[in-house]
Amino acid sequence: MRRLNASGRRGVFAIVAVVLVAAMLVCDVAVGLGRLIDVAHSGANGTAPAVIAHRGDARAPENSLAAIRGADAIGADYAEIDIRLTADGEPVVFHDRATGRLSAAGRNVIVSRTRLRQLQRMTMRQNGQNYRIPTLYQALRAAQGTRGHLGLLLHVKTDDRHARTVADTVIRSVEAARFTNNLMIMSTSREALVVFKQREPNWRIGLCASGEPQLTGWDIRDLRTRLLDRLARGGRTGRGGRSGGKHGGDGADGGGTHGDVARGGDWNGHELPMDFVVVRAREATRTFLREARRHDVPVYVGAVNDARTARSFIKQGAAGFLGEDVEQLRRAAGEYALA
Missing domain, CATH: 1.20.5 (Single alpha-helices involved in coiled-coils or other helix-helix interfaces)
Structure with missing residues (x-):
């Protein structure tokens, strides 16, 4: 050559x-x-989906300080914990209305009718471990002390009637602990959402719609059902038609422009603020997730405990997951972050 x-x-x-x-x-x-x-x-504006340990690390007793610290150790972004008020108005971390399921001695007292001192004298037991019911302040301090600065998702258990009282006590605890980690608050009480947002407009406040997706005020019926509904009412299928609900247009088939329904519609004369919404996996349908995108509201899905299901929801726009198998969820979220 x-x-x-x-x-x-x-x-x-x-x-x-x-x-x-x-x-x-x-x-x-x-x-x-x-x-x-x-x-x-992505439902999280391009960020990796959030991994939320449901009631903390599943290896420890639920809602305990050990569960909060453990959630950080196994790589969760947040621990979801449940907040109730005692008879003397102290916010404690406990899921059930009464203590029977977890009481080591089998004592079944209603949390809201029992004073803090009495509750904290009781021994709770789960996963072979004894523990005491922590206050919200203790939980906040435990999360602050973690290496990863674990965030907390507070599930505030209240009805509309007591929403203002509960919101005030939660806010006082957060301020007393000077909690600077990531904080999210959710409730099934729509009045609580309004009160929290009025008091703390910069906090992330969300609706827990698990089991009740209609609480969002969105039109989440099947597309075919909505079209038949419209045809039955005179064939108005064009832009701007109403879906029959007082909360506004349907959105999935062009009925109403983006913003016709503000977040979740009206609630006692207020716009319902929803920085996010939490639903069960079976409720996170394509229609529901499409409505969430239309309203720019991130959706967190629970309980999800396998990477395959998590990947499927990520593709549909879920912002994160609540679950007990944090390792599986972390794997799916990590794959997204590296994509």
């Missing part, structure tokens, strides 16, 4: 360099498009 002279070699090198640069540009464009597609699918 004839050897190339110096000029020829320089020409070959130049061609190779151009080809390599072009290949790198193509790869960059492909990666960029992939990330854009991921962002379009």
Whole structure:
């Protein structure tokens, strides 16, 4: 083979360099498009989905200080804990209305009718471990002391009638603990959402709609049902038609512009604030997630405990998951972050 002279070699090198640069540009464009597609699918504005340990680390007693510390150790972004008021108005971390399921001695007293001192004298037991019911303040301090600065999702258990009292006590505990970690608050009480947002407009306040997705005020009926509904009422299927609910248009088939329904519609004369919503896995249907995207409201799905299900919800736009198998959820979220 004839050897190339110096000029020829320089020409070959130049061609190779151009080809390599072009290949790198193509790869960059492909990666960029992939990330854009991921962002379009994400309900968390392109961030990795949040992993929330349901009632803390499942290896420890639920809602205990050990469960909170353990949630950080196993890689959760947040621990979800339940908040109730005692008879003397102290917020404690306990899921059930009464103590019977967890009381080591089998004592069954109603939390809201028992004073804090009495509750904390009782021994609770789960997963072979004894523990005491912690106050919200103790839980906040435990999360603050974790290496990963674990966030907390507070599930505030209240009805509308007591929403203002409960909100005030929760806010006082957060302020007393000077909690600077990530904080989210949710409740099934829509009055509580309004009160919390009035008191603390910069906090992330969400609706716990588990078992009751209609609390959102969104039209989450099946698309076919809505179309038949409209045809039965005169065939108004064009833009701006109503779906029959007092909360506004339907959104999935062009009935009403974005913003016709503000977050969750009216609640006692107020706009219902929802920075996020939590629903059960079976309620996180494509229709529901589509409505959530229309209202720009992130959706957290629970309980999810396997990576395959988590991946499916990520593709549909879920912002995160509540579950007990944090390792599985962490794996799915990590795959998204590396995509």
